[in-house]
Amino acid sequence: MRSPFDILEVYERRSLAHAVQLPERQFATDVWRGVGYRVGQRRLVSDFREVVEIVPMPPVTPVPGAEPWLLGVGNLRGNLFPVVDLKQFMEGRRTVLHEGQRVLIMRQAGGDVALTIDELFGQRSFELAQATVPGEIAQGRYGHFVDRAFRAEDQDWGVFSLSLLSRTPEFRQAAA
Template identity: 30%
Template sequence: MGQAFTAFEMLLDIDQRCRQLANELPSQEARLQTWSGIGFGLAGQWYVAPMGEVAEVLHEPHLTRMPGVKAWVLGVANLRGRLLPVMDLCGLFGQEPSSLRKQRRVLVVDHGDLFVGLLVDEVLGLQHFALHSLDLSPPAYLQEGTAPYIQGHFHREQDWRVFSPLALVQAPGFINVAL
């Protein structure tokens, strides 16, 4: 028969085995740092918005049109008792929106007094990139008007442009929607 261990001796044995096995694991510093964002498509290009800048993603809501506004202002929607102005990003940048209406989504920006929805062609889900692979230089091709809102890009299968919805909605001309 084997030797009987006290509860304390068993805990010491478990601790020792855990420490031995932990030596084979990568250290905290060796883990890859990642950058995460919401991926979306717009006029055939892929973008990713920083996680902290998109409050939620919605299906295209029922909208009430507003008279006397620019064509890219689609209207307002009632989102849980709050009026959400919805803007068409393709229209804003002079592009044709996707003809596949079922794939369109609205990225909601809720920051301070700013509460606005940005209609995109499709949402491609949560995207993760190695932080060290962020290229801060402008990507090879940018859609007209998007440059001030692009904060670099990642390359995985193709370029993912880092698009800042917050920078867009804070731009002086964005709020001025009247004709």
């Protein structure tokens, strides 16, 4: 008499013998991928390696004496982290928060930080041939964080460096 394990092993061998081999998936090396979002009028993308996750806006507890762009402290699965209004930090204008608001969670030394955005576009892929000069996207404070851009569907997308943002002294010092 065969054991249940022996019977399952026979099923596995039979199924593998008849399995259709999927083609090997290769990723083009001349494609740049990231997360697309909007801050103010600018369409930006950040490298996938810089974005930990994207979550709904958590409840925020204000921090007395903090810079106006630091909305407060949020809690995600028991982890506390600062919630920053990215538009206010970059442009001096507050993000209009709405139901369904999303935040990008980025990693920095000392812990994660949530950044409010105006609109989330999700994954964006660009061929290197779509590279363009950043132009207006890199005007003002954005020029420090956007050093390249891509053009797709008649839109310019600035590559916004979250890792550079996290190392900026002003960003790291949120106390007023």
